[in-house]
Each structure stands twice: as structure tokens, then as C-alpha cells.
Amino acid sequence: MRIALDAMGGDFAPGPIVAGAVEAVLDREDLITVLVGDRERIEAELEKAPQAPRDRLPIVHAAEAIGMDEKPVEALRKKRDNSISRSWAMMAAGEVQAIVSAGNTGAMVASALFAGAHAKMFLPGVRRPGIAAIFPSHQGPIVIIDVGANMAPKPEDLYQYGLMGSIYAEEILGVTAPRIGILNVGSEEEKGNDLTRGTRKLFEESPWASRFVGNVEGRDIYEGHVRVVICDGFVGNVLLKAGEGAVDFLFATLREELARLLPEFPVEVGQKIAGSLMNLKRRFEYEEFGGAPLLGIRGACIICHGSSKSRAIKNALRVANLMAADRINAKIVEQLGATLDDAVDAPKS
Known part of the structure; x- marks a missing residue:
């Protein structure tokens, strides 16, 4: 499975993004994570992980990155060589089966809409992804x-x-x-x-x-x-x-x-209380699932929280891999009464 990871997306990129990618490929031998973004900065982060299987962490250079506070459509037009658009282009070309990003959510969705209009990225029958x-x-x-x-x-x-x-x-x-x-x-x-x-x-x-x-x-x-x-x-x-x-x-x-x-409290009681609270907190953490899937597109896409750390990125890659390997899209299309080979129109207003 090949997944494009926006290495420049998020509040703390590329450090925890690359670290999460390393953890993910070490955990799954069948996973190839394509790191999209500034080659020099990504290489610097990979140098910190000598155990990383570099053959399964290829880099695709993108000279620009869209900031978290930028206006999505305006930024996509001004920064053509950005890591988000480059990731979607790879998906449209069939070079990857999924995308993961902790970057600007509006830019991720807008880029998907552009790709859907021009590269048949929407699933047949789907009006708008969600x-x-x-x-x-x-x-x-x-x-x-x-x-x-x-x-x-x-x-x-x-x-x-x-x-x-x-x-x-x-x-x-x-x-x-x-x-x-x-x-x-x-x-x-x-x-x-x-x-x-x-x-x-x-x-x-x-x-x-x-x-x-x-x-x-x-x-x-x-x-x-x-x-x-x-x-x-x-x-x-x-x-x-x-x-x-x-x-x-x-x-x-x-x-x-x-x-x-x-x-x-006695030490042992305090430890039990603290442990119970940590278990409770995990039930509410977005990091457990990595992020939110964008449903209704060909392939798979996980949009992560801007403050995602390595654990969230690792889990997002895991879920993206699972989504791409599963028959979710085929089942969605079947329920909509279309086929995966049907033509896809541009988004309807």
C-alpha cells in the first residue's frame, strides 16, 4: 500500500509528521509512506531516525506549504507547488492509494474538490465528500x-x-x-x-x-x-x-x-486513580483514530488535527491503509446505485 503523507502539514511539521511515518512503516512491512514536502527539511528529520527503512519512505519534493491560517482557495492558487496539491495529484494519477495530512483542512477539502472536478476523484453518485x-x-x-x-x-x-x-x-x-x-x-x-x-x-x-x-x-x-x-x-x-x-x-x-x-491518599491509591483517569482520557483523544476520514472520494483520505503528534500520524496512516484495502468505496457506490466505472461529473451546486 502506498500512502502520500503531507509532511509539511500541521502546527509542528515536519518533525512529528516524519516521526509518525517512521513508526508506521516500522509497524507494517507492507506500507510505503511517500513523504511530500520540502526535501531538505524531511531529510533532516529522517537523519534523526537511523532505524527508518528509507526504501519505504520515499520523498516527493514540494517547494511550498500552505499555512494553517491561510485562505484555502487563495493559497492553492498562489502556491501551485504545495504539498497538499502534490499529494492529491499523486492520488489522481494512481501513484498512491491514500492521503494523510494534518495541514489546512480547508485547503485539503478545496484541493479534493478541484481534483474531483478535473480528475474524477469523486465516487460515482457522490455529490459532495464529507x-x-x-x-x-x-x-x-x-x-x-x-x-x-x-x-x-x-x-x-x-x-x-x-x-x-x-x-x-x-x-x-x-x-x-x-x-x-x-x-x-x-x-x-x-x-x-x-x-x-x-x-x-x-x-x-x-x-x-x-x-x-x-x-x-x-x-x-x-x-x-x-x-x-x-x-x-x-x-x-x-x-x-x-x-x-x-x-x-x-x-x-x-x-x-x-x-x-x-x-x-496512599501512594498505591493515587496511582490507581491516575491510571484510571489516563484510560478515560484516551477514550476522548483524537489520536486513537489519527484523524477524520474524508468520505466520498476514490481512494482514502484522513485529515488530522493540526496539533497532531507522531502517535496520531501513525494511527492515521494505519486507518488510511485499512480504508484503502477495504471495500468501503465499492459498498458506498453500490448503495448509491452506481458503479465504480461510471463517469463522475463536476461537483453540483
């Missing part, structure tokens, strides 16, 4: 889609997100027949706007009606009664960032309280 984030719940991991790719979707988009998210939950997360719900301001059927009501109608008239449960409120997400939650990219991104902030606040507060209380 970003699926993995959230914890009492029942296990759940999929929230979309969390930032499509800010103004139509009901057809949310319907497709539910379908794609359900297949991802089954194939990658191991959830049997995951139930699907729409994120809404109330659970009552009449609640919502034209988008949510139109999406509801599509599901109720579809083969997926038995899995569709209707509206889900934000406070119910973590219960896990619904394992796939669909929403527009604006709402989903706010939910994602608010969730991350809440987790950071919670554990920072717990650390403060434990620092005050632990000296009063």
Missing part, C-alpha cells in the same frame, strides 16, 4: 458527519453522509447495523428547518429507513443510541471544536483537583 469525525459514547465510538467539508448542503448530501457514515462505522469501527440520526434542536418530528425535514423525508422513503431514527439532540450524542449523526459542516465543525474544548477544560480541572487531593 468529513467524518469519531466521537466517544457510552456504547462505543460514533461517527459525526459532516464536520467541515460542506457548509451549505442539500438534503441529498446529508442522506449520502448518513449512508457513507454508516458503512464506515460498520467496516472500520465494527458497529453492526448502526442507527442514523439527524442533529437537531429537538427530538420532535416537526422540529428543524428545510434541510433537516427534507433529509428526514429522503430517509423515510429509502432502503435505509429501518436504521433511521429521526432527530437527535446534542446532549444525546454521547449516549450512543445512534452511532451515526449527520449535520451540515458548519454545525458539525462547531460541535467538534466545542467538544474538544470541553474535554481540555475537564481534564485540566481534574489535574488541578488531583494535584490538591492526591497527597492525602
